[in-house]
Amino acid sequence: MTPDTLRLTVNGKVHDIAxxxxxxxxxxxxxxxxxxxxxxxxxxxxxxxxTVLIDDVAARACVVPVASCTQRSIVTLEGLGTGAHxxxxxxxxxxxxxxQCGYCLNGMLMTAKALLLRNAHPTESEIREALRYNLCRxxxxxxxxxxxxxxxxxxxxxxxxxxxxx
Numbered sequence: 355m356t357p358d359t360l361r362l363t364v365n366g367k368v369h370d371i372a373x374x375x376x377x378x379x380x381x382x383x384x385x386x387x388x389x390x391x392x393x394x395x396x397x398x399x400x401x402x403x404x405t406v407l408i409d410d411v412a413a414r415a416c417v418v419p420v421a422s423c424t425q426r427s428i429v430t431l432e433g434l435g436t437g438a439h440x441x442x443x444x445x446x447x448x449x450x451x452x453x454q455c456g457y458c459l460n461g462m463l464m465t466a467k468a469l470l471l472r473n474a475h476p477t478e479s480e481i482r483e484a485l486r487y488n489l490c491r492x493x494x495x496x497x498x499x500x501x502x503x504x505x506x507x508x509x510x511x512x513x514x515x516x517x518x519x520x
Contacts, residue, residue: 355374357372357373357374358372358373358374358375358421359371359372360373360375360420360421360423360424361424361425362382362420362423362424362428363426363427363428364383364387364389364428364429364430364433365389365428365429365430365432365433366427366433369386369387371386371387371420373386373420375419375420375421376419376420376421377419377420378415378416378417378418378419378420379406379413379415379416379418379419379420379423379428380392380394380404380415380416380418381420382420383406383415383428383430389430389431389432391430391431391432391460392404392405392406392415392430392431392460392464393457393460393461394416395416395457395461395489396416397416398416398417399414399416399417400414400487400489401458401461401488401489402414402458402461402462402465402487402488402489403457403458403460403461403489404416404460404461405460405461405464405465405488406428406429406430406464407427407428407429407430407464407467407468407471408423408426408427408428409426409427410427410429410468410471410472411468412464412465412467412468412469429464429467430464431459431460431463431464434463434467441467442505443463443466443467443470443501443502443505444463445505446501446502446504446505447459447462447463447498447501449501449504450497450498450500450501450504451497452494452497452498452500452501453494453497454492454493454494455491455492457492458488458489458490458491458492458494461488461489462485462488462490462498465484465485465488466481466484466485466498466501466502466505468484469481469484469502470502470505470506474506474507475506475507475508476502476506478499478503478508481499481502481503481506482499485498485499485502
């Protein structure tokens with residue numbers, strides 16, 4: 355089958371990509387556009403490692419067909435900020451040392467960013483609910499929660515011993 359040429363807007367830049375319409379968005383982002391923020395995790399849309407923003411809504415790029423993304427705004431981790439000028443959420447993750455292996459960070463950051471875009475000052479329980487389907491196996495849940503709380507303008511850190519999945 356001959357690929358279609360699809361126009362995608364990713365991180366504010368327009369790209370014309372020759373691709374099969376049913377190709378997962380994740381493959382296009384990583385293989386064609388060389389954006390490595392979104393990770394391949396489960397391939398089933400369950401772990402969250404591949405999360406991107408599509409029109410400011412968190413979406414699992416491994417299960418989104420690329421053809422459904424034309425005429426929409428896609429933002430990856432690379433589109434949030436830079437090393438020199440990180441997004442406030444990224445800066446909070448750095449300040450709270452909310453990383454261990456880092457594999458889940460893309461999903462945690464992008465899901466938290468979507469939450470903060472629709473609710474600038476979520477409660478701890480709203481943050482927990484938003485992040486509950488993002489898997490982290492390294493145990494940085496407390497630091498991740500503290501980082502999102504800080505980015506949301508809450509003073510102090512999350513309670514010690516908290517678990518995002520609670």
